[in-house]
Amino acid sequence: MHTPRLSTLLLQPVKRLPEFVSPLLIGAAVLFLGLAPTRTAFAQAQQDTRQAKQAMFPSPSEALLRELEAIYKDIHANPELGMQEFRTAKIAADWLRKQGFEVTEKVGGTGVVGILRNGEGSTVLLRADMDGLAMKEDTGLPYASKKEGKDPSGAPSPVAHSCGHDMHVTWLMGVTRMLAEHRNNWRGTVMAVFQPAEETGVGARAMIDDGMVKRFPKPDVVMGQHVMPLRAGQIGTRVGLLLSMSDSLEVKLFGRGGHGSSPEKTVDPVVMAAASVMRLQTIVSREVGISEGAVVTVGALQAGNIGNIIPNEATLRLNIRTFDEKVRETVLGSIRRIINAEATASNAPRPPAFQEGTRFPPTYNDKVATPKVVDALKARFGADQVGEIVPASASEDFSWFARAWNVPAVYWAVGGTDPKLYDELAREGRTNEIPSNHSPQFAPVITPTLSRGIEAMLAAAGPWLGPQSR
Structure with missing residues (x-):
């Protein structure tokens, strides 16, 4: 997808909502304009650091990150188009079973739902989309996709993970491992949803039409995140209308x-x-x-x-x-x-x-749930790493889940551009040269993007899964 550039807004507080700018093509995906983290005083940063140290979950271990990096590269090299994610779905389902989740496969075609119950408390739905795009990758990476598939019309087509859904899958796999290994730190129920066909906009509805609302627990909140060509580690979201x-x-x-x-x-x-x-x-x-x-x-x-x-x-x-x-x-x-x-x-x-x-549908972030998520993310990473963004002319089918159950939803962006590259291009006013989602050159840096996405989703779920939510 075509992504408007964010460098100028990364360096200053949000004072007003900018004008709507360049379009983003379809795809869940997903997506954002104008991240503008708010600068904080030294004392606030110190307080944020102390709060992060008291987080419900530790940072992922180096061993886990190495394991997940290998999985990410494998999924990246083997993308699958919407409703054809058989291999990716099996990887997710097998992983969930190893973590002790109750697993249901073939939901709405190739969707996977994992349930982990851990005592009384809230139910949180965490979603990742799995599908790739009918396009050729041109990143030059050693794990670049060389796969071919068939597009919806049946015509042969190259396939690439040029929107970052491979990172989304790997993030959620890391989150489920952390939840399973640190059960003493939280209470409630987690529903991990690996969704097919976001790019074509049919995946979420297919899962819902397959009886998802009746077959699985009603969540108290639905959450999702998307990797974007922001500076790696930066996070952005907003209350209210987010996506068109x-x-x-x-x-x-x-x-x-x-x-x-x-x-x-x-x-x-x-x-x-x-x-x-x-x-x-x-x-x-x-x-x-x-x-x-x-x-x-x-x-x-x-x-x-x-x-x-x-x-x-x-x-x-x-x-x-x-x-x-x-x-x-x-x-x-x-x-x-x-x-x-x-x-x-x-x-x-x-x-x-x-x-x-x-x-x-339009994507709205709930006015009550979103501030809780923002506070949790700032406590984890520091206020200068989490900023407000403005509505974007991109679209997602993520919100169908929240609409189906009539529950709050929160969605946010996580940066994936190499910090040194981003800073260099920002100084030169050349951030438009950073490959964006749906570009054949789009490829997030693995470090620190992988660990940041895992920690962000865990932190965001914290207000519903922590002791205070019981």
């Missing part, structure tokens, strides 16, 4: 094909499609104000396969991001009006065919 809604749309335009030497005898769907794409770019700015936070992206235009043949059809695939339901309705209506009008102007033999795809 997302709609996918496929449009087929119909023409009348013929020889490339005689275009006047045809109705050219390529020209029709190209004109539509250009006109669609005016929706945001001419019909919807840019401050209203809409994004319209045409990610694919497919037509024909040879230069001297005008095809009969052209296909557009669109992604739309909005933060407000009324704005969403306006944008979707404008898209239909513009494409239909271009077809009429081209004298198309039949109207365009519109097919709606996956819809992602």
